[in-house]
Amino acid sequence: MGRAESDAEGISGGRGMQTLHDEAQAVAIVEETLAERIEGHIMRRTGGQIRNLHVTLSEDRLLLQGRSRTYHAKQLAQEAALDLTGTRLILANEIAVR
Numbered sequence: 309m310g311r312a313e314s315d316a317e318g319i320s321g322g323r324g325m326q327t328l329h330d331e332a333q334a335v336a337i338v339e340e341t342l343a344e345r346i347e348g349h350i351m352r353r354t355g356g357q358i359r360n361l362h363v364t365l366s367e368d369r370l371l372l373q374g375r376s377r378t379y380h381a382k383q384l385a386q387e388a389a390l391d392l393t394g395t396r397l398i399l400a401n402e403i404a405v406r
Contacts, residue, residue: 346389353388357381370397375404
């Protein structure tokens with residue numbers, strides 16, 4: 309098998325596709341772990357004032373969801389998330405205040 313055929317095999321399937329799949333899985337695990345750390349930090353920082361808290365993390369976006377009784381607790385949750393992520397992500401704070 310020549311070099312061109314070998315390169316084509318790596319691009320069209322075989323180990324190349326498996327490597328991409330493995331990398332995607334690794335990124336998903338890291339995102340999930342960081343999301344869990346952010347949730348825990350928010351709960352500690354707000355004293356548990358955010359109910360049904362859910363943090364979703366993607367490549368460039370951080371989504372906060374849940375319910376709070378006060379805007380102050382919503383703001384604390386946002387700042388707690390930024391403590392761990394900095395400003396490198398787009399933050400969407402969808403915590404409902406009721």
